[in-house]
Amino acid sequence: MNMEINLLPDELKPKPLVKPQTLMVIVAVLILGFGCFHFYSDKAGKQAEADDIQSKIAGIEQEITMLKTNSEAVALKDEVAAKQVEKNKYDTMNSDYETFTDARVEWGYVTSSVRENVPWGVSITSITQGGTDGKVVTVQGIANNFERETAYMAKLEADRFFSGVKTLSWEASTGQFSLSFDVQAGGGS
Amino acid sequence: MNTKVVITWVQNNVAITALAVVAIILVALIYMFFTAGKTAADDLHKVEQERLLANTQLMQVRQQYNVDELQKQLDELNSGIATAKAVNKFPESINRDQLELDLANEASRRGVTLVSLSSITQSGTETIGGNTYNKSEINIKVEGLLNNTSLFLTSMEQGDFPTLKFKNVSLAKASEGEKWTTTFTLVVLSQS
Numbered sequence: 383m384n385m386e387i388n389l390l391p392d393e394l395k396p397k398p399l400v401k402p403q404t405l406m407v408i409v410a411v412l413i414l415g416f417g418c419f420h421f422y423s424d425k426a427g428k429q430a431e432a433d434d435i436q437s438k439i440a441g442i443e444q445e446i447t448m449l450k451t452n453s454e455a456v457a458l459k460d461e462v463a464a465k466q467v468e469k470n471k472y473d474t475m476n477s478d479y480e481t482f483t484d485a486r487v488e489w490g491y492v493t494s495s496v497r498e499n500v501p502w503g504v505s506i507t508s509i510t511q512g513g514t515d516g517k518v519v520t521v522q523g524i525a526n527n528f529e530r531e532t533a534y535m536a537k538l539e540a541d542r543f544f545s546g547v548k549t550l551s552w553e554a555s556t557g558q559f560s561l562s563f564d565v566q567a568g569g570g571s
Numbered sequence: 572m573n574t575k576v577v578i579t580w581v582q583n584n585v586a587i588t589a590l591a592v593v594a595i596i597l598v599a600l601i602y603m604f605f606t607a608g609k610t611a612a613d614d615l616h617k618v619e620q621e622r623l624l625a626n627t628q629l630m631q632v633r634q635q636y637n638v639d640e641l642q643k644q645l646d647e648l649n650s651g652i653a654t655a656k657a658v659n660k661f662p663e664s665i666n667r668d669q670l671e672l673d674l675a676n677e678a679s680r681r682g683v684t685l686v687s688l689s690s691i692t693q694s695g696t697e698t699i700g701g702n703t704y705n706k707s708e709i710n711i712k713v714e715g716l717l718n719n720t721s722l723f724l725t726s727m728e729q730g731d732f733p734t735l736k737f738k739n740v741s742l743a744k745a746s747e748g749e750k751w752t753t754t755f756t757l758v759v760l761s762q763s
Binding site: 401403404407408410411414415417418421422424425428429431432435436438439442443445446449450452454455456458459461462465466468469472473474475476477478479481482486487488489490491493494497506507508509510511516 | 584586587590591593594597598600601604605607608611612614615618619621622625626628629632633635636637638641642644645648649651652655656658659660661699700702704717718720721722723724725726727728729733734736737738739740741742743744755760762
């Protein structure tokens, strides 16, 4: 059995080129160095990308300013805005006119209908507009009897623009009566 | 005692010590670049959002300030205004002479007599749908058969003044004969 024995003192014995501990630290430093480079390049790349985008935004803002100061476009835009206001005015008036006609009482129709519906045995002496909104009509007249007056009321009630026909007064001795009814909005129009 | 041991160890392991110091510095640098990288990522996200916004604004402005598009809009509006103006019923002002002439002509045509006529007065405003219109009024008294009076009122309502209406209408039959006396206020609305 062979055994290798080195009898040299420690300081004269051959030493390894690099101690294992040193080698480990070197490897660790190299790994850390690589990590450092990785994080630096990542940060630098993002910064460069952000700077590039910033310069593009500046370009976009410049284009926006240029477009907004184009005198021809600005003049046209102002004209379009003014015309839009004018058109809105007419559109509103046309819509208001519908509201106006819907609420208007057509007095030609009302008086004509009041007259045409007078039955035999009834004569009328006055037609008067009343009510806060002007849509209540009061009719006065003379009837042969109360039955004739109610017949007149029924005929008025049958008119699709009249409603709420009621007797205000009836005097049997003279035959004088007074009745009223409401005219529907837009009645007769 | 401990310090002495450390100093001795360092003196015997200069290379490892130096490398350890480098490693510590590198760790510090990694931390610094890592946090700076996070900040850069946040900044990048922010500018990307800004670019999106700027691009959207640019598209909007390109559309808003497009001369061809604006000219097209203007043409359409002019056409729309012409149409809306043609159907508009509210006059800019009341032609008083025309109104009086219409009253006289329609009264004559329908066989009623114009008994009295007040001068046309501006009587404030009327609000329709939140908009205000000038109100011109004229008090009128006519005489005639009830049928003729109805026809006269209808003629006026369907005449040249579509924004015309009547208020305070009162018709009363004369004590003798078939004639009726009618009083009313004629109201015409115009643009304010």
